[in-house]
Each structure stands twice: as C-alpha cells, then as structure tokens.
Amino acid sequence: MDAERRFWVGTACAAGGLIGVGAAVPLVSSFAPSGRARAAGAPVEVDVGGLAPGELRTVEWRGKPVWILHRTPDMLESLKRTDNLVADPGSERPGFTPAYAQNEWRSRKPELFVAVGICTHLGCSPTPHLQGGAQPGLPASWQGGFLCPCHGSSFDLAGRVYRNQPAPDNLEVPPYEYVSDTRLVVGVDEDNKA
Numbered sequence: 203m204d205a206e207r208r209f210w211v212g213t214a215c216a217a218g219g220l221i222g223v224g225a226a227v228p229l230v231s232s233f234a235p236s237g238r239a240r241a242a243g244a245p246v247e248v249d250v251g252g253l254a255p256g257e258l259r260t261v262e263w264r265g266k267p268v269w270i271l272h273r274t275p276d277m278l279e280s281l282k283r284t285d286n287l288v289a290d291p292g293s294e295r296p297g298f299t300p301a302y303a304q305n306e307w308r309s310r311k312p313e314l315f316v317a318v319g320i321c322t323h324l325g326c327s328p329t330p331h332l333q334g335g336a337q338p339g340l341p342a343s344w345q346g347g348f349l350c351p352c353h354g355s356s357f358d359l360a361g362r363v364y365r366n367q368p369a370p371d372n373l374e375v376p377p378y379e380y381v382s383d384t385r386l387v388v389g390v391d392e393d394n395k396a
Contacts, residue, residue, distance in 0.1 A: 251384030
C-alpha cells in the first residue's frame with residue numbers, strides 16, 4: 203500500500219471519528235433532564251419564621267401541594283382526642299410516614315406539620331377545615347382537620363385518616379429537614395439527599 207493512500211485513509215477515519223463524537227455529544231446530553239424538569243423535582247426551601255399559629259401555607263414540590271401548618275396548642279391537644287377515631291394513630295403503615303414523623307404529631311416539631319395535600323384515595327386535594335366544632339357538612343364533634351370533598355375522606359390535624367373512610371392511608375409526610383430554626387427544606391432528609 204502506498205504512503206499517500208494510507209495518509210488519506212487515516213485522515214478520513216479521523217474526520218469520521220470527530221464527526222461521530224460531535225454528533226454523539228448533543229445526543230447524549232439530550233438524555234439529561236431539562237432545567238424545568240430538574241426544578242420540578244428540586245428541593246424547596248421555605249421560611250416558616252413568619253407563619254402565625256393556626257396559619258397554613260402551601261408550597262409546591264414535584265408538582266404537588268405541600269401544606270405547612272403552624273399548629274396552636276389547642277390544635278395539638280385535639281390530636282389526643284382523635285387518637286381512638288383514626289385508622290392508623292401511630293402512623294405505622296409503611297410508605298406515607300418517615301421514621302422521624304412516626305410520633306403523636308407526625309412531624310419533627312410538634313407545632314409545625316408538613317404534609318402532601320393529596321388524598322391517598324384517588325388523588326384529590328382535601329380542603330382545610332382547621333377550626334373545630336360544628337360547621338356545615340361536618341359533625342358537631344369535629345376537632346379540625348382536612349376534608350376531601352370528592353369522596354368524603356376526613357383527616358385530623360396530623361393528616362391521620364379517620365376510620366371507615368375511602369382513603370386507605372394517612373396523608374403523606376414528604377421528606378423534609380430544618381436548615382435553621384425558621385427555615386426548612388422539603389425534598390431532602392436523612393434518607394433522601396438532593
């Protein structure tokens with residue numbers, strides 16, 4: 203084989219390799235999630251310092267509403283009265299409550315409750331009815347909580363579903379952790395890092 207032919211074959215192979223790499227880079231980078239998709243699943247930092255007792259704030263995480271409720275002492279006391287009325291008072295069923303929220307309040311701090319605001323029955327969004335007492339469509343013994351208008355499931359102020367309701371489980375507690383006394387991050391915890 204002559205040297206000139208060998209040179210042109212090598213040059214053609216090198217050029218073909220460069221073109222192949224040039225085409226592969228955009229193709230491979232297209233497999234990565236878009237910025238919008240990354241943002242949709244990204245952790246959400248929330249300032250809870252200005253959240254007044256009895257106030258509920260809703261933030262969005264992964265396209266879901268996440269409720270942050272600053273419970274009053276009366277709201278916390280109502281949880282003891284609903285213990286014998288809810289299906290899973292200890293939040294022991296797997297899948298909806300992380301270990302750090304398997305307590306009386308279903309939260310890291312008693313006064314701050316964090317939950318995904320989606321009913322575990324068919325994915326509707328329950329309506330907050332935080333005040334206790336008789337109200338239209340609610341029993342006189344209502345202690346405060348959340349009512350799913352679609353099929354009538356009701357949850358107490360810790361997101362625990364009442365017995366004999368269509369919803370099979372308590373409201374989901376998402377992964378979250380505190381980064382300071384007044385700021386928390388939804389989407390990360392000991393087992394779920396960003």
